[in-house]
Amino acid sequence: MTDSAGELAIEATGVVKSFGTVRALRGVDLTVPAGMLVALLGPNGAGKTTLVRILATLLRQDSGTVRVLGCDAAAHPYAVRSGIGLTGQYAGLDEALPGHHNLMLIGRLGGLGRQEARRRAADLAERFGLAPAIGRLVRTYSGGMRRRLDLAASLMNRPALLILDEPTTGLDPGSRVELWAALRELRAGGTTMLLTTQYLEEADRFTDAVHVLDHGLVIAAGTAAQLKARAGTQVVDVLLDRQDAAVAAVLLGARVAPADLHVDEASRRLTIRAREGIGTLLTAAQLLRAAGIGVADIALRQPSLDEAFLALTAGPAR
Amino acid sequence: MAAAGPLLAAGRRHERPGPGRLVRDSLLIAGRYLRVLRGNPGRLVYPLVQPVLILVLFVSVMENLASVTGGPYRQFLIPGIMIQNVVLTAPVTGLALVRDAATGLADRFRSLPMPRSAVLIGRSVSDTVVFFAQALVMIGVAYLLGFHVRTGLAGIAGIIAVAMGFGTALGIMCAWLALLIGDVETAERALFFPFIPLAFVSAAYAPVGQLAGWLQPVAKVNPVTSAVVVVRAIADGGPLVVPVLHLAGWTAALSVVPGLLAVRRWQKAP
Numbered sequence: 001m002t003d004s005a006g007e008l009a010i011e012a013t014g015v016v017k018s019f020g021t022v023r024a025l026r027g028v029d030l031t032v033p034a035g036m037l038v039a040l041l042g043p044n045g046a047g048k049t050t051l052v053r054i055l056a057t058l059l060r061q062d063s064g065t066v067r068v069l070g071c072d073a074a075a076h077p078y079a080v081r082s083g084i085g086l087t088g089q090y091a092g093l094d095e096a097l098p099g100h101h102n103l104m105l106i107g108r109l110g111g112l113g114r115q116e117a118r119r120r121a122a123d124l125a126e127r128f129g130l131a132p133a134i135g136r137l138v139r140t141y142s143g144g145m146r147r148r149l150d151l152a153a154s155l156m157n158r159p160a161l162l163i164l165d166e167p168t169t170g171l172d173p174g175s176r177v178e179l180w181a182a183l184r185e186l187r188a189g190g191t192t193m194l195l196t197t198q199y200l201e202e203a204d205r206f207t208d209a210v211h212v213l214d215h216g217l218v219i220a221a222g223t224a225a226q227l228k229a230r231a232g233t234q235v236v237d238v239l240l241d242r243q244d245a246a247v248a249a250v251l252l253g254a255r256v257a258p259a260d261l262h263v264d265e266a267s268r269r270l271t272i273r274a275r276e277g278i279g280t281l282l283t284a285a286q287l288l289r290a291a292g293i294g295v296a297d298i299a300l301r302q303p304s305l306d307e308a309f310l311a312l313t314a315g316p317a318r
Numbered sequence: 319m320a321a322a323g324p325l326l327a328a329g330r331r332h333e334r335p336g337p338g339r340l341v342r343d344s345l346l347i348a349g350r351y352l353r354v355l356r357g358n359p360g361r362l363v364y365p366l367v368q369p370v371l372i373l374v375l376f377v378s379v380m381e382n383l384a385s386v387t388g389g390p391y392r393q394f395l396i397p398g399i400m401i402q403n404v405v406l407t408a409p410v411t412g413l414a415l416v417r418d419a420a421t422g423l424a425d426r427f428r429s430l431p432m433p434r435s436a437v438l439i440g441r442s443v444s445d446t447v448v449f450f451a452q453a454l455v456m457i458g459v460a461y462l463l464g465f466h467v468r469t470g471l472a473g474i475a476g477i478i479a480v481a482m483g484f485g486t487a488l489g490i491m492c493a494w495l496a497l498l499i500g501d502v503e504t505a506e507r508a509l510f511f512p513f514i515p516l517a518f519v520s521a522a523y524a525p526v527g528q529l530a531g532w533l534q535p536v537a538k539v540n541p542v543t544s545a546v547v548v549v550r551a552i553a554d555g556g557p558l559v560v561p562v563l564h565l566a567g568w569t570a571a572l573s574v575v576p577g578l579l580a581v582r583r584w585q586k587a588p
Contacts, residue, residue, distance in 0.1 A: 056425075056429045057428075057429065058425055058428050076333070078334050078335065079431075081431040082431040086425065086426060086429040088426065090421060090425075091422050092421070092422035092423045092424075093423060094350065094354065096354045096357065096358055097353060097354055097357065098357070101350070105346060105350050106430070109346055109347075109430050109432045109436075110431065137357065150422075153426070154426070157430075
């Protein structure tokens with residue numbers, strides 16, 4: 001997709017949407033460059049699905065502008081629809097039809113001719129490992145197969161932009177790995193993707209950029225690494241030998257602010273915000289050693305995206 | 319004009335799809351529903367077997383209870399049962415749509431560059447096919463029960479056309495009501511409930527003049543009466559122009575505006 005390099009697949013500015021008195025989106029800005037795989041991260045009720053529905057032209061914003069694939073989504077919804085694929089939160093499949101006919105229907109409604117749709121359906125069935133089951137009714141499919149068929153259906157019309165609303169929710173770990181493999185392959189093929197997820201480690205591992213949505217606002221955006229850095233300092237992780245966590249907590253509590261110390265007695269684990277970097281680690285190690293508390297493991301590390309996420313959503317934006 | 323960047327591949331449809339697409343996509347949707355029927359033939363048992371059962375039971379039970387002037391009661395009753403059956407089948411159009419509207423499939427349809435009325439029209443077309451099959455079966459059974467269509471094959475075609483047209487119009491009305499209600503279970507009850515009095519307070523089982531006095535004004539304007547009167551006129555070779563115009567008016571009233579409202583509702587829900 002060299003011709004689209006540098007273009008923006010999604011450009012949303014100041015998007016506001018209310019349902020009655022509920023303000024679902026309070027002025028969202030979002031840009032997704034062409035060719036990227038971008039995650040929209042946020043807790044339930046943050047406004048992720050509302051934003052996705054606006055981008056997919058299922059809803060219209062109250063104010064703000066939304067350009068998708070270079071077209072104003074409110075003014076030219078059909079133009080946008082001809083370039084996007086949507087994989088919604090609930091499978092967009094007719095369970096009373098065989099997999100093959102689901103693919104054919106979506107392809108034909110998207111504008112493909114019969115022959116072309118048939119070829120494309122066969123290709124996608126092959127690619128997603130559905131070929132042996134493609135003649136069976138969808139209601140006989142497993143959850144993972146449904147998800148893959150659903151993804152195949154949204155790819156029937158070769159969308160330039162694929163929008164996925166919580167694609168991995170409800171999948172077992174194996175199916176999730178398969179789905180991510182498929183998404184990365186698409187990414188390599190040049191498809192731009194925006195997906196929502198609650199699985200932070202997925203956004204961390206697989207995406208080019210992450211936008212954190214909370215209470216109808218994008219409160220942070222960047223690569224997963226940038227977000228973690230923004231969320232603050234490194235962390236010292238301590239794993240104790242025995243059940244001395246309470247004692248250790250009292251000991252460390254004298255030197256560390258209570259908000260910086262997290263103790264999980266059951267797992268014998270202490271987490272300390274390393275405001276002084278390696279100095280914090282050394283202080284903790286010396287204190288524990290002097291008190292004769294055995295340490296199984298101690299390490300200085302970047303905060304996880306979970307920690308970053310919690311730090312960001314609890315931050316001043318609220 | 320849409321200032322489409324190179325991201326939008328050339329040759330794709332950029333603007334509102336035209337009437338050619340509407341026909342094509344509606345037929346694709348109709349094909350989807352008919353294919354579901356073919357793959358799940360159990361779903362045809364109700365629409366095809368129940369009317370036969372009702373026809374045989376009603377004729378057998380009520381034949382000797384009632385008499386009407388101008389011929390045997392079964393000749394009078396059978397058009398009534400045929401239209402009653404159409405009335406009781408029509409809510410299916412609405413229920414199917416409201417059920418679809420609640421699934422991810424509806425969102426997928428809404429995100430495709432297809433005309434937004436295609437789903438409603440496609441569903442109606444597939445139900446028209448069901449109405450056709452139903453009417454054909456009922457006419458066949460009615461014939462075995464001694465029902466005479468004096469106007470011959472053209473008359474039989476006319477009766478089937480009335481069942482299809484009236485049923486489809488009523489189905490479109492149901493589609494709007496069901497989408498307005500929004501909830502599948504509520505819609506199930508709410509749609510069938512008014513249709514029972516609608517079928518009974520009409521000329522379906524007795525001439526309007528023989529109904530209880532307070533029912534007569536309702537029965538006279540009831541669209542079910544219009545449809546039954548047309549079927550009887552065709553079967554008995556009576557005058558057709560006024561009843562047909564009356565029915566045409568009702569058919570248009572039930573389908574045009576409610577159809578437009580249903581399409582709007584479909585696109586917005588939920």
